[in-house]
Amino acid sequence: MKQLFGIGILTAVLAVQAQPGTAQGGPQVEMAVDALSLADALLLARQNNPVYRQFENDQPRAEWAVREAYGQFVPSARANAALAYEGVGSQTFGSLVSEGSTDYRRSSYSVTLNYALSAETFARLDGSKAGRDATYARTNAAAFNMETAVTRQYLASLRAQDAVRVAERQLERARTNHEITSARVEAGVALPTDRKQTEVDLGRAEIAVLRAENNLRAEKLRLSEQLGVQVGAEFALTSQFEIFDPAAPGVTRDTLVSRALEEHPNLRALRADEDARGADVWTARSQYFPSLNVFAQWAGFTRQAMNEQFVVDQYQASAANRYQSCSLFNDISDGLSQPLEGFPQDCSRYIVDDEDIQQFLSTNNVWPWNFTNQPFFIQAQISIPVFQGFTRQRQVEQARVQADNAFESTRAEELRLQTAVTTAYDSLMTSYDVVEIEQANLTVAQEQRELAQERYSLGAAPYLELLQAEESLATAERDYLNAVYDFHNNLSSLENSVGARLMRDVQGEADPNRSR
Numbered sequence: 245m246k247q248l249f250g251i252g253i254l255t256a257v258l259a260v261q262a263q264p265g266t267a268q269g270g271p272q273v274e275m276a277v278d279a280l281s282l283a284d285a286l287l288l289a290r291q292n293n294p295v296y297r298q299f300e301n302d303q304p305r306a307e308w309a310v311r312e313a314y315g316q317f318v319p320s321a322r323a324n325a326a327l328a329y330e331g332v333g334s335q336t337f338g339s340l341v342s343e344g345s346t347d348y349r350r351s352s353y354s355v356t357l358n359y360a361l362s363a364e365t366f367a368r369l370d371g372s373k374a375g376r377d378a379t380y381a382r383t384n385a386a387a388f389n390m391e392t393a394v395t396r397q398y399l400a401s402l403r404a405q406d407a408v409r410v411a412e413r414q415l416e417r418a419r420t421n422h423e424i425t426s427a428r429v430e431a432g433v434a435l436p437t438d439r440k441q442t443e444v445d446l447g448r449a450e451i452a453v454l455r456a457e458n459n460l461r462a463e464k465l466r467l468s469e470q471l472g473v474q475v476g477a478e479f480a481l482t483s484q485f486e487i488f489d490p491a492a493p494g495v496t497r498d499t500l501v502s503r504a505l506e507e508h509p510n511l512r513a514l515r516a517d518e519d520a521r522g523a524d525v526w527t528a529r530s531q532y533f534p535s536l537n538v539f540a541q542w543a544g545f546t547r548q549a550m551n552e553q554f555v556v557d558q559y560q561a562s563a564a565n566r567y568q569s570c571s572l573f574n575d576i577s578d579g580l581s582q583p584l585e586g587f588p589q590d591c592s593r594y595i596v597d598d599e600d601i602q603q604f605l606s607t608n609n610v611w612p613w614n615f616t617n618q619p620f621f622i623q624a625q626i627s628i629p630v631f632q633g634f635t636r637q638r639q640v641e642q643a644r645v646q647a648d649n650a651f652e653s654t655r656a657e658e659l660r661l662q663t664a665v666t667t668a669y670d671s672l673m674t675s676y677d678v679v680e681i682e683q684a685n686l687t688v689a690q691e692q693r694e695l696a697q698e699r700y701s702l703g704a705a706p707y708l709e710l711l712q713a714e715e716s717l718a719t720a721e722r723d724y725l726n727a728v729y730d731f732h733n734n735l736s737s738l739e740n741s742v743g744a745r746l747m748r749d750v751q752g753e754a755d756p757n758r759s760r
Contacts, residue, residue, distance in 0.1 A: 508743030
């Protein structure tokens, strides 16, 4: 049955989490539960408690910070591509005006690699790892604190549930007393005022039950708030806890203090944060070291004139100029007593025909993919920081102060835990003795009430004696209930101070025959 209930809990949680978010930005988690153990409550809280889930949400970000730090050791790459169009018209460059007789299509590409390496690159990797460890440590501490809060609220709800049972027993005894008194009044052996008094006592007992039930509903709603899921108030609390002698073999005040200083999740979180702040100091100091930057680029471009006649005219004009220049230098060389070196030349090679024009036009047809590649470019640069207006000094000092503050916070938590463990251990030992005394008092009060009821039924004692016995029993029941839950609360405080679950069985349902 317990396994089926656990499977039902998990199925309901998964079904609720699969629902789409509301307009307010998240799902309104609701579920119906008939019975709830502490183990089930802790499971629900781990999956739905909003405060704890915020800490869990920080973990992926911390993981990506580490990946990003590793990525700094890999060159960064960028690829660019562009297409452009230049229309016909004039362009003005200061006092110069360039007349354009054709429009152009342009395209270009570039691939760049950039690699930077410095001491800060290594420092940021260490810092990101320390930050990730601190994030996980804070998440573990949040889980422990959440479990402590749920356990305490579960105990508060269980206490309210037992208070209802105590009030119902008192109501049942009040009804029995009313019936006995009514019978005695009818028989003429008791005063009518006795029956009036029992009616008053009965009304007070009914009020006590109403108040206890109202308090139980409130405590269960507070428990639902801790779980992060609305389970209503109509469910039974099934876990039960033993009263045991806390002076177990090997469990001493000193061993618990040592365990707290070694294992407490909150202390571990502070120590992890202290390591992270120490890594920040190393990151700040790394700015004093040189850095290396390597840059490489591959690039190319195209430029195609859209007016082919303009291109032909330009080509023919250029060929005609080269032909005239060739002819001029041939004539000059012929007129000299010693010809110019390399002259005369064959100027007919500068005469263009249709085949030359078509070949030249093919060289213009380059847009958009027939790139003219630029020369490969690579540059290595070493930077040595000299003076930056005391910025580095301020950052180092700021990081050092934060590291010192983290160290002092850790030391303060260690001192607090030593005091908390010692105080909680002493309170637990005292509460165990109080439970034994209150249990003895309750036994005596029960015997006294039974004797007073029997004496009153036989007419051997006045109603006042029965009334006093009832009040004494009610006080003993309340005191015993308070003592029992003071013991459990002190145990929870000790566990919270030590940072570990010590002696309580929280695995599902407890043995119903065990004392609470």
